[in-house]
Amino acid sequence: MPELHDLDRFEDGLPTMNPLPAPEIRRRGDRLRRRRIGLVAGGVALVAGLAVGSPLLGGSDDRARDLQPAPDTGKAAWITTVPDDFPLADGFPQPSEVRTQEDPELEPVCGHWQVTAEEIKVVHYTGESEDSAQRVLMLFKDSDAARAQFAALRSSTTSCDPVPGPPGSHEETIYGPVPLDHVATGAEETYAFSEQIQHDDGLVSDLTLVEVSRTGNALYFDSRYTSPGGDVVIAEELPAMEKASRVPLGAMCRFAQTPCPQPGAPSTTPSGS
Amino acid sequence: MDEAEFDDFYTSSFQRVVAAVYAMIGDRDEAQECVQEAFVRAWSHRRRLDRAEHPEAWVRTTAYRLAVSRWRRTVRGRRAPDRALSLPATAAPPSESHVALVAALKRLPESQRRALVLHHIADLPVHEIAREVGAPEGTVKARLSRGRAALAALLEEGASRA
Numbered sequence: 001m002p003e004l005h006d007l008d009r010f011e012d013g014l015p016t017m018n019p020l021p022a023p024e025i026r027r028r029g030d031r032l033r034r035r036r037i038g039l040v041a042g043g044v045a046l047v048a049g050l051a052v053g054s055p056l057l058g059g060s061d062d063r064a065r066d067l068q069p070a071p072d073t074g075k076a077a078w079i080t081t082v083p084d085d086f087p088l089a090d091g092f093p094q095p096s097e098v099r100t101q102e103d104p105e106l107e108p109v110c111g112h113w114q115v116t117a118e119e120i121k122v123v124h125y126t127g128e129s130e131d132s133a134q135r136v137l138m139l140f141k142d143s144d145a146a147r148a149q150f151a152a153l154r155s156s157t158t159s160c161d162p163v164p165g166p167p168g169s170h171e172e173t174i175y176g177p178v179p180l181d182h183v184a185t186g187a188e189e190t191y192a193f194s195e196q197i198q199h200d201d202g203l204v205s206d207l208t209l210v211e212v213s214r215t216g217n218a219l220y221f222d223s224r225y226t227s228p229g230g231d232v233v234i235a236e237e238l239p240a241m242e243k244a245s246r247v248p249l250g251a252m253c254r255f256a257q258t259p260c261p262q263p264g265a266p267s268t269t270p271s272g273s
Numbered sequence: 274m275d276e277a278e279f280d281d282f283y284t285s286s287f288q289r290v291v292a293a294v295y296a297m298i299g300d301r302d303e304a305q306e307c308v309q310e311a312f313v314r315a316w317s318h319r320r321r322l323d324r325a326e327h328p329e330a331w332v333r334t335t336a337y338r339l340a341v342s343r344w345r346r347t348v349r350g351r352r353a354p355d356r357a358l359s360l361p362a363t364a365a366p367p368s369e370s371h372v373a374l375v376a377a378l379k380r381l382p383e384s385q386r387r388a389l390v391l392h393h394i395a396d397l398p399v400h401e402i403a404r405e406v407g408a409p410e411g412t413v414k415a416r417l418s419r420g421r422a423a424l425a426a427l428l429e430e431g432a433s434r435a
Contacts, residue, residue, distance in 0.1 A: 029316025
């Protein structure tokens with residue numbers, strides 16, 4: 001049977017593994033890099049998407065009014081393809097890969113639900129330390145579908161039981177809603193929840209904070225992971241996350257029942273006024 | 274980092290990083306896949322890797338986070354483990370001693386397990402471990418101390434049952 005000092009020579013006697021050849025690793029890395037550069041060049045432009053006069057933007061107060069979601073009145077054409085210049089990665093750690101994918105691979109995962117979006121764009125960041133972040137933009141066929149998805153996500157994450165850790169780990173993953181006293185700027189509905197690891201000595205760590213916002217037929221999913229956990233960390237991270245997402249949240253008005261003017265669109269204001 | 278330098282880095286550190294991640298997560302095949310994926314990402318981000326003070330730590334941390342993320346999805350039934358990256362497993366299985374050691378490590382709290390692995394298997398001093406896990410040095414020392422005591426007790430328990 002092993003003894004404690006066997007840890008110091010753990011590699012001794014471990015069978016040699018069968019790794020991929022280095023050129024293959026580089027080939028796959030080059031492919032990943034090409035996809036990333038292509039998507040960023042052709043997809044997300046770092047342009048401020050704020051529109052002047054948008055009814056969804058507040059005045060000097062960054063905290064938006066509590067807006068009631070508008071019923072779907074059968075708007076003729078909802079936008080179901082993410083515009084090339086939607087600033088999903090604005091304020092996000094760089095460099096970041098923006099990609100289109102069918103499965104949003106939302107982190108964290110809690111509850112059972114199906115995503116029925118028409119298009120999904122994801123940007124993910126993994127830092128050199130333990131930090132990571134993710135943003136997802138989902139477009140649905142109409143605002144009713146987006147509203148239903150929002151409600152399903154909210155419902156599934158408010159009733160998640162703790163998930164035990166690996167056997168003998170003395171920890172479990174816990175979930176909980178994060179009380180909000182505001183709707184994120186640019187959104188019609190917002191809710192937030194957290195995932196953390198609770199240790200048997202009472203400490204919490206490994207916080208993933210998630211905020212989901214809906215405008216029209218679009219859902220914006222913003223998550224951030226930090227090694228420390230707890231209410232104090234949540235109270236610090238949530239406004240920081242919202243501040244970093246100010247531009248993409250502001251651009252969500254494009255997907256509203258009455259969309260805001262697009263950047264670069266002709267002004268309806270007569271010249272000389 | 275040019276191709277030759279990366280290839281040297283990959284071949285010289287692969288086994289060591291896999292050993293550390295295997296000890297942290299308890300699954301050698303999964304560790305190998307995650308480490309390979311981490312090296313793929315390292316090459317795709319080689320400018321960032323050039324700026325990293327500790328490239329091996331970057332790869333190890335990335336691999337570990339990938340493994341944790343995949344474990345969470347697997348345990349919730351959302352996603353089957355992705356075995357696409359590996360060549361067919363032809364390597365011999367680990368020895369009974371390794372399996373027993375890894376099984377005992379798995380029973381420790383994650384923070385203690387990780388500290389022990391980084392110190393004893395990856396040979397990192399306390400201040401390097403503190404930097405890698407984002408915890409104060411005193412906390413790392415406490416985790417090492419408690420972890421060693423707990424692991425010793427678990428190994429003794431295993432030996433007395435054998």
